Amino acid sequence: MDPTALPYPRITPWVGRLLAAMAVAQLLLATIFVSPAVRDALMFDPSDWASRPWTVVTYAFVHDGVLHLLFNSLALFLFGPTVERRLGGPAFLLYFLYCVVGATALAVILQRLYPVPPFIGASGGVIGVLLAYSVIHPDRELMAFPIPVPIRARTMVMLLAVYDLCGVLFLRSVFHDNIAHEAHLGGLAFGWLFFRLQGMGKTPGEFVPPKPQVHHAVAVGSRESDRLSARPPDRRPQALDKTQAELDRVLDKISATGMNSLSTTERKFLDEVAKKKKEH
Numbered sequence: 001m002d003p004t005a006l007p008y009p010r011i012t013p014w015v016g017r018l019l020a021a022m023a024v025a026q027l028l029l030a031t032i033f034v035s036p037a038v039r040d041a042l043m044f045d046p047s048d049w050a051s052r053p054w055t056v057v058t059y060a061f062v063h064d065g066v067l068h069l070l071f072n073s074l075a076l077f078l079f080g081p082t083v084e085r086r087l088g089g090p091a092f093l094l095y096f097l098y099c100v101v102g103a104t105a106l107a108v109i110l111q112r113l114y115p116v117p118p119f120i121g122a123s124g125g126v127i128g129v130l131l132a133y134s135v136i137h138p139d140r141e142l143m144a145f146p147i148p149v150p151i152r153a154r155t156m157v158m159l160l161a162v163y164d165l166c167g168v169l170f171l172r173s174v175f176h177d178n179i180a181h182e183a184h185l186g187g188l189a190f191g192w193l194f195f196r197l198q199g200m201g202k203t204p205g206e207f208v209p210p211k212p213q214v215h216h217a218v219a220v221g222s223r224e225s226d227r228l229s230a231r232p233p234d235r236r237p238q239a240l241d242k243t244q245a246e247l248d249r250v251l252d253k254i255s256a257t258g259m260n261s262l263s264t265t266e267r268k269f270l271d272e273v274a275k276k277k278k279e280h
Contacts, residue, residue: 010251014093015080019073022122025061026069044104045118046111046182060100062120064178072122079133085251086136088258095194099128102190103183110168110182119180124187131157131191161188247273 011019029039041052044059063069084092103124107116133140134153141150151159167181250266262270 010081011077012081012084012089012092014084014089014096015076018080018093018096018122019076022061022063022069022073026063026066029062039120043118043120044107046104046107046116049104049108056101056104057097059104059120060122060125063122064120068121072126075126076122076129079130082136083129083132085254086132086259088254088261091258095132095191096125096129098194099187099191100125102128102193103180103186106186106189107180107182116182117180119183121180121183123180124183126187127160127184128187128191130160131188132195135195157188160184164188243273 033039039062042055042058042062044055045052049055063072080092083095087095100122107119110116130153134157138152138154140153142153142156143150144156164179164181164184167177167179168185171177172179172181246269250262250270253261253266
């Protein structure tokens with residue numbers, strides 16, 4: 001089966017491992033380590049983090065129920081593979097953890113101004129991944145509930161930033177929501193700083209196989225701006241098999257070591273494949 005025809009992104013190694021780690025952690029906390037003391041020991045508390053430094057990372061693998069876990073996992077699944085292919089596997093993991101820690105750093109800073117509630121969940125890292133996706137594909141259209149029209153990726157990130165800023169300023173006090181707005185803003189701020197320092201916002205994104213027009217999800221999805229047209233019958237199966245095998249090899253290389261590791265011949269090959277996809 002042609003992976004470029006799949007209606008969802010082909011999962012990459014570190015995205016898969018992070019999803020598995022979050023799922024296993026949730027399962028263990030729900031079945032074996034059911035004591036509230038265990039959850040409290042993993043939760044990040046901006047007022048007491050120095051005595052529990054491990055919580056700057058562990059909080060990201062603890063979620064407030066299955067729906068919370070599914071929402072973060074779905075967002076990571078949709079946007080993570082593109083970012084991992086762009087950065088490379090190890091760099092993607094470090095970037096994710098960097099945003100996770102960055103979320104706690106901003107919370108500690110804001111704690112000096114007002115009490116910041118303890119929080120859990122991978123949202124800080126996931127929203128950092130979404131920001132990275134918007135840097136790579138700023139004009140790609142996304143669908144997000146409850147917005148009834150598609151919006152660009154960079155616009156989505158801006159709206160999330162405004163929403164979380166409003167959450168910090170007055171939404172929490174008015175509606176008493178249980179959302180870690182400070183963690184979201186921290187993931188966004190540190191993700192933005194990362195790309196600002198790297199200067200990656202000005203470099204072209206990597207080759208990403210085209211996807212169907214709309215990804216439907218519970219809360220967020222993705223839609224390509226281009227439409228896929230009907231393809232003629234395949235009359236050269238052997239040639240296509242060789243092309244697909246080479247494409248898989250190059251994409252795996254990108255996942256492992258990043259775009260910069262590609263040779264001139266491999267980059268030319270990706271450009272040719274992308275050009276042929278656009279012609280169909």
